[in-house]
Amino acid sequence: xxxxxxxxxxxxSPGLLTISPVKxxxxxxxxxxxxxxxxxxxxxxxxxxxxxxxxxxxxxxxxGHEWVGEIIAKGAGVQKFSVGExxxxxxxxxxxxxxxxxxxxxxxxxxxxxxxISANGFAADYVIVNQSSLHSLKDCEISDESACLxxxxxxxxxxxxKATAHMDPHDVLILGAGTLGILATMxxxxxxxxKVMIVDINETRLQIARELGADQxxxxxxxxxxxxxxxxxxxxxxxxxxxxxVGEVINHTVKPGGSVLFFSQPKVSFSTDLFVxxxxxxxxxxxxxxxxxxxxxxxxxKGSEIVRLITNVIELGEFPQxxxxxxxxxxxxxxxxxxxx
Ligand SMILES: [Zn+2]
Ligand SMILES: [Zn+2]
Numbered sequence: 001x002x003x004x005x006x007x008x009x010x011x012x013s014p015g016l017l018t019i020s021p022v023k024x025x026x027x028x029x030x031x032x033x034x035x036x037x038x039x040x041x042x043x044x045x046x047x048x049x050x051x052x053x054x055x056x057x058x059x060x061x062x063x064g065h066e067w068v069g070e071i072i073a074k075g076a077g078v079q080k081f082s083v084g085e086x087x088x089x090x091x092x093x094x095x096x097x098x099x100x101x102x103x104x105x106x107x108x109x110x111x112x113x114x115x116x117i118s119a120n121g122f123a124a125d126y127v128i129v130n131q132s133s134l135h136s137l138k139d140c141e142i143s144d145e146s147a148c149l150x151x152x153x154x155x156x157x158x159x160x161x162k163a164t165a166h167m168d169p170h171d172v173l174i175l176g177a178g179t180l181g182i183l184a185t186m187x188x189x190x191x192x193x194x195k196v197m198i199v200d201i202n203e204t205r206l207q208i209a210r211e212l213g214a215d216q217x218x219x220x221x222x223x224x225x226x227x228x229x230x231x232x233x234x235x236x237x238x239x240x241x242x243x244x245x246v247g248e249v250i251n252h253t254v255k256p257g258g259s260v261l262f263f264s265q266p267k268v269s270f271s272t273d274l275f276v277x278x279x280x281x282x283x284x285x286x287x288x289x290x291x292x293x294x295x296x297x298x299x300x301x302k303g304s305e306i307v308r309l310i311t312n313v314i315e316l317g318e319f320p321q322x323x324x325x326x327x328x329x330x331x332x333x334x335x336x337x338x339x340x341x
Contacts, residue, residue, distance in 0.1 A: 014051025
């Protein structure tokens with residue numbers, strides 16, 4: 001039995017990160033107690049740290065929705081998981097009651113809560129979580145570090161499935177070579193015939209993208225792209241960069257009848273000509289629910305090569321001080337993860 005709840009990284013308010021002691025309550029019937037090993041930092045976390053996150057969120061907040069840990073205790077009603085089992089889990093907690101959950105699409109849930117965004121997350125020694133959020137890693141060999149990429153991989157897979165349901169992409173342009181852009185490269189390259197060009201100004205990220213399958217990497221400011229590639233060259237454009245300049249890039253590069261997939265939410269404006277006369281299809285995706293098992297299998301099949309995406313490992317307890325000295329520590333490379341155990 002634990003005598004202490006351990007530590008948690010807490011965003012007290014924008015710009016103020018602390019390591020705080022946690023009190024654990026008794027487990028309820030369908031909950032488990034997880035001892036967290038690693039937690040990834042994603043673009044949403046970076047915005048939450050600095051107060052730039054625009055969706056529903058709360059402070060103070062324990063961030064972290066990309067994680068891996070081990071079950072160390074479970075409630076009486078937990079049958080599917082065992083103590084000692086390695087697990088990861090969903091970011092979104094759907095209500096299951098609203099009209100969207102029951103009849104349409106739970107991604108549109110009107111009462112959704114998100115671990116690490118609008119409810120406390122996993123940047124902590126120990127976390128109590130409902131079993132319905134969990135996915136087992138007991139049958140796979142993926143490393144603990146790489147397991148932090150499962151949640152973003154599920155998000156990317158779900159988006160690519162939406163955008164390619166009625167097309168077989170041949171020429172794909174990916175804007176931004178962060179974690180989502182590189183995972184998108186890997187996932188698209190697992191389809192036959194797809195050629196991927198990826199653009200970013202960060203050479204470290206582009207090198208990783210090349211190693212993980214990109215056919216062409218372009219080190220260039222996004223807004224110069226229209227001068228670099230022919231009009232209508234790509235049947236799928238995947239936007240992960242978040243830059244507001246991408247509107248013109250997309251207008252120029254997407255083929256008539258092609259598709260655009262947004263993982264970011266930049267403030268862009270389009271001429272309606274894009275989807276009326278050019279009949280371009282616009283897709284977007286934010287969550288990974290329904291794709292975790294496939295994401296686990298894909299990353300597991302890639303073996304140790306995916307660990308290349310992780311460019312920075314920081315001890316949980318040291319993170320507030322390191323971040324306060326240099327905020328760019330979380331954006332310089334590709335994926336930063338926090339080592340909890
Ligand atoms: Zn994320
Ligand atoms: Zn709902």
